[in-house]
Structures are given as structure tokens and as C-alpha cells.
Amino acid sequence: MSATAELRNLGGRGSTAKRQNKAAFWFLLPWFLGLFAITLGPMAASLALSFTDYNLLQPAEFNGLENFTRMLGDERLHQSLGVTFTYVLVSVPVQLGLALGLAILLDRGVRGLAFYRSMFYLPSLLGASVAIAVLWRMVFGADGLFNDGLALFGIEGRGWISEPETALGTLITLNVWTFGSPMVIFLAGLRQIPRMYYEAASVDGASRWRQFASVTLPLLTPIIFFNLVLQIIHAFQSFTQAFIVSGGTGGPADSTLFYTLYLYQRGFGNFDMGYASALAWLLLLIVGAFTAINFWASKYWVFYND
Template identity: 65%
Template structure:
């Protein structure tokens, strides 16, 4: 082949590649625009606003680190952190424990497994909705289903969501009830464990508990770790349940004042959007720290079958 022919072929190849590149960027354009306009833009804007005094009605004024210094003496912020951490520490393990137990039962095989799986998954789809939160408020109200059931056995119920001692736990119960999503993930993980392990253990005389403890749990630890990380992140961002059940106040006596609810109150209730933006970035840091701790601790208990 002559030199001129080779040059023409190279030019044609570059032209084809550039045309392909333009087509690729054309298909990626909606995603790139969405990333910049809908995700990256608001993130950068909120970071800038966190260093300002901004009330949504006037132009923001730069105040530096004053919003972050204010957090050190904000008692309601500290209380909302305690409430949220309590919700996470109690709600996530209980939810995952129930999800794993149901997944193990479903994994044994039964008729209509797909139906049971779908029905049990529904709470995860509906649990964060306003309608379910309203229903939950009715169930745990003074004249609700819980107190009516207790009255049949001679127990006088209380206002579960109007009593500061129990209001938070009623929301935790709602969180535990939404076990469907982690249950489906657990069930998928259980289906991946080779049955030969259980057959060998049975030959050696191992019972169900020993098989579960020494085979199922170790091989399921990557799935457990995945669910723990996802559910902790989700629990820290919980908002709808507390907002609806408490009427948007975090009551009674701030017993259900979740961090996100306090952030919403500051930003849209008191129009202190600069401080609310700073709170949002603090929440990001808190979630990042918890996630980093989980990844660090995972190397001591998560087993990967290579």
C-alpha cells in the first residue's frame, strides 16, 4: 500500500471515530446536563450558601464559618442528633434482623413464593409514603388499633405518639415494618449459597442452627454489610414519617425531632436557609463518617468466598 493510501485510510479512521464520539456525547448529553443542572449545581450552591446568611427573601450575605460555629451551641440540633442516632441504632438492626429471619423462612421453599415475596416487599414501597404515616398515626393513637387490642386483655393503653416516652419508638416500629427491600436482597444472597455446603454439614451431623451460624451467616456477610450501609444512610435521611406523625413539629417535647426535620424547620419554617445548608453538609459528613467506619470494620467480619 502506498503512503498516500495509508494517509487517506488514517484520515478516514479518525473521521469515523470523531463521528462516533459525537454520537456518544449526543446520547450522553441528557445525563450530563442532568448531572450538572440537577445534581452538581445544587450541591455547589448549597455549599456556598452554608457560608452565608440567607433568608430566601434577600440576597445572601457572606458570614464565613458563623453557621458552623452556631452549631456548637445549638441545643435543639444536639437533641435532634441524639434522636436520630437512637432511631438509627435501634431501627436498623431490628429491621435487618427481621428481614433476615423472613428471608431464611422463604428460602426453605414453599408454594406461592413469588406471591409471598411480593406481599412482604410492599411495606418498603409504601412505608415512606404520607398515607402510611397517617395510617400509622391512627393505629398508635389514643383510640387506635393498638389500644383497642390491649383493651381486650384488660390493659389501658396510652397515646403512643402523644407520649414523649413512646413516640420515637412508634416511628422505629414503622421503620422496622418496612423490611421488604433488605429481605429481597437477603433472599437473593441466600439463593447463591451452594447447597453442597449444607449437605456436607448434614453428613457431619450439624443441625439447622449450626448450619445457619457456621455456613449461612459467614457466606452472607457481604450481603449483610451491603444492607447495613444502605439502611444506615436511609435511616439518617428519614423525614416523612416523623413529619407526618408529629405534625411537622417534632413533638411531643421534641421526642421525634429528627435531624432532617430540624433542617427543614430551619430552612423553610424560619427561612434560615444559610444555616439549613450548613446543616445539610454536616449531615453529609456524619453519613460519610458512619460509612467509612463500616468499611473499615468490615474487614474484620465480612467474609468473601474466593
């Protein structure tokens, strides 16, 4: 694990290791219980099922590596990987950039902060509602608001949500639209920065920009890092919005076939849970690798206080 180097630095210091072991055990007891009683069993079962042919309704049959070799020639899987990577690589940076920018803007003495924060956050509350499908069609459909806006500039619109070239773009927009979630975490992180650092900086006569670059940004890096890890994992697992907007199909023409949506179609739509389990474990490897790289890279740019 490349994450290990970073993780080694996680802890406190001093005092005897033994005593900390004991204390840690008690602090972690609920989590240990959850891990061993609830989480690991079903995970192990899904791993075992990934080596079987399992249609949910009849006992699973061992089929070795067949599910994994099948992935090589599965064109829809490759399509879904392409869709998902595009989604992750575009929507995560844009969403986080917007969230960070607005958090900093809002944190700096804007009047009506509470109002703006709530308004920007409102869309995140709607994230998984069935109404999203309708709303998004009203915005990005052929007769939608977006085309009306374009018409003001004399640009001819199109059916953004229903054409294969642009449908994924509307879902990326949908994700960016919910930037309120990471923004709230950034705002909380900004509030967590001890005031004494700013006081020290202003005694030194640092400009606002310098204060931002030498105090705010470094001390916010743990939260930026957290948001990055979280949003990447979330984006890889993105399901609900594509499911609702495309009616579960990943259409038009598989252009919004997210990885988990494909996995779900295989598992439940086609009674192909063995293959779906194998797909899930491939996803775990991919997301795990991304996260590990993230942790490895974090030691070069994330600044911790401890």
C-alpha cells in the same frame, strides 16, 4: 479514610493496569458525567452556602463560621441529634434482624413463599404515602388498635403517637414495619449463593445448622454489610415518615424532630438556608464517619468470594 483498606481489596487482579484504566473509564463514563455535570455543582454550592447567611429570596452573604459556631448553642439541634441517634441505633438493628430472620425462614422451603413475601413487602410500598399519617393514628392513637389489643390483656393504653415519651417509638415501629425492603435484598442474596457450596457441605455430612453457619452466613455477609450501610445512611436521613406523621412539626414537643426534619424547617420554614446547608454538611460528616467505620470494621467480618 478508614474505608480505604477495605476498598483496596475491591478489585479484580492481573492484567495490565493501563488497560483496566481504559476499560474502567468507559464503564464509569455515565457516572462520571453525572458526577461532574449534575452532582458536584449543587453539592459545592451547598457547601459554599453553609458559610453564608442565605434566606433564599435575597443574595447570600458570607458570614464565615457563624453557622457552625451557632450549632453549639442550638438546643433544638441537640434534641434532633438525640432523636436521630436513638432512631438509628434502635430501628436499624431491629429491622435488619427481623428482615434477615424472616428471609432465612422464607428461603427454606416454606410453602406459599411468594404469598408471604408479597404480604411482608406490602407495607414497604406504602412507606411515603400521605395515608400513613391516618393509618398510624388508627393503630397507635388513643382509640387505636394497639390499645384495643392491650385491653385484651387488661393493660391500660395511652396515646402512644401523641405523647412525647412514646411518639418516637411509634416511628421506630413504622420503620421496622417496612422491613420488607431489606428482606427482599436478603432473599436475593440468598439466591445468589452458588449451590455447589451446599453440595460440597452435604457431602461432608454437615448438618443444616452447620451448613447455615459455614456456608449461608459467610456468603451472605456482603449483603448484610450492604444492608447495614444502606439502612444506616437512610435512617440518618429519615424524613418523610416523621414529616407526614407529625404534620411537619417533629412534635409532640420535638420528640420526633429528626435531623433532616429540623434542617428542612430551618431551610424552608424559616428561610434560613445558609444554616440548613451547614447542618447538611455536619450530617454528611456524621454519616460519612459511620460509613467509614462500617467499612473499616467490615474487613473483620465480611467474606468476599473474589
